[in-house]
Amino acid sequence: MQELTAKRAVAAMPVAGSYRAIDFALSNMSNSHIQKVAVLTQFNARSLNEHLNSSKWWDFGRKQGGLYVFSPTITADNGYWYRGTADAIYQNLDFLKRCHEPYVIITSGDAVYKMDYNKVLEYHIDKKADITVVCKDLAPGEDATRFGTVHMNENFRIEEFEEKPMVANSRTISTGIYIIRRRLLIDLIEHCAEEDRYDFVTDILIRYKNLKKIYGYKIENYWSNISTVEDYYRTNMDFLKPETRNYFFKEYPEVFSRVSDLPPAKYNPGAVVKNCLVGSGSIINGNVENSVLFKRTFVGNNCVIKNSIILNDVYLGDNTYIENCIVESRGTIRANTRHVGENGVKVVIEKNERYAL
Template identity: 45%
Template structure:
């Protein structure tokens, strides 16, 4: 593959509340067995990208632990690898990145030491399956300077996204970030293909001018000077921007049609865990749910995503919920419309319920 990958795994999102108090958003558990960054890493691996830089700023420990061994994504070879970059690894006076472009600029040696002609930049908090070989082929066919991966959202709201206006040849003619009155239903997914030397030149110029954003200072500012085109993606896509999208994305793993779309390109790679199989006790009841290694189920689980090493007691009911690693749900307890972070303990007979419009969230290590 003639590209190097960069994953922007910024870190903390205030809209995730307690769930990102101790973890990077790109390390958020998803689908029971994965972290959301697994999808970005798998896309790169299956597209033949050999080197991936992960740039992170906040709550990096959970992310570093997950990607510490690159072999799980087939990067553990002689001329490949996953490289984690954080502000405290730099000798500069700053202790933070000032924007997406600045984050890459401060690690520009990674690009200068690479030999691949192209760079693929993507976020670390999206559930998407995409073949970058097709994107690069399109980029070359169009003779583009920059290719954005975009999606037509149809009748869905685009107020929280970067909205692209395209001409009849899919060339970018206008771009607005979170517009109040969007003129298009096409959004940018934050995935870019750009020639490596061009990116280096742009980053060095932006640094001289005190500019720090890919969107504002490259995409919007250079849209007339450079040929920027859109590659239209029509598959499954979700980004974890708040509690509601986290919950909805997990529930999509329980929908057969959406699940098949998520895994349409094959397996999603992740860090392996050596857990025993799920133990289903006599009298338990499971319906339309995902369970994982080390779980012990004595009660009822309906329409839920349950991570590893979870204990569900006799007579307990878990419904329409996300249960993360190491939780204990006691005998006769009820958990419904809720997200339980790691190592939560729900005592015997206790009730933890939210609503479909207001998901109840219990922070890591909570005791009820």
């Protein structure tokens, strides 16, 4: 994600005008009636922790269950940061041991999708699986080498699992969503820790693929991982398509997020806005086309913005021209400035301080 993750975790990246990436996974948990959710944070976690300061936005149970945020903690036994997904779970194993729920869902916070985890759980129980991996077939032309690729037999049991292969022999990828029995997960994680192994995919899924019954559950609906600048740009641009907006915002179940008390977007006389998402608290004076503007964006007079993403709290001075760009949050683009992404998407980060101008 280059400079975009210099001050925030990928899970805290703004998506679709007023959401964060992690909102989609949390909303799926809430809509699947999961009451106890733990978020393991580490890298640049301040913005993410701020976003997760209350469970009320996703309506997690506050008497039974709740939303727990765990960051690496120095203890008498351990002084490490999380060294992988398995190690992150191991460092918080006491939480799992104190729980009484029979199953655990593990998912990343950097994917945009809607899913009923209950259907995956029913499939998991029906197959008598030890682990169920949610999979998706990539469209022709998409790069599968950035993901873990899987090969399943006719019964959907996973026979081959390659993590980020040099050459992909399968178009079916793992989406990073897993269901596993809690007691089995504790056993596997403890075995990993004894052998100084830290990665969930390499040290559990791939090592145990012939010893444990690992099945794949295929999804057909929209799923997008935002682990690169190009994917992040494309995912936000997808929300300019009516079918994507309707799927996420007008069809049940809903997507929830932390709500900011901001006024509606204001369009001043002379503003021209076509096919855009504009966040609340924004003021528009110029021409904006095929773009996503997040909260508290100010667009000056005679500005032209095309095919771009403007993150939160950006001030665009008069006569600015922005095309094929992602403008980082809290930046000030000086008047009469021009930024164009000539070969792909350009990330614009202004180092100036607005109040010192």
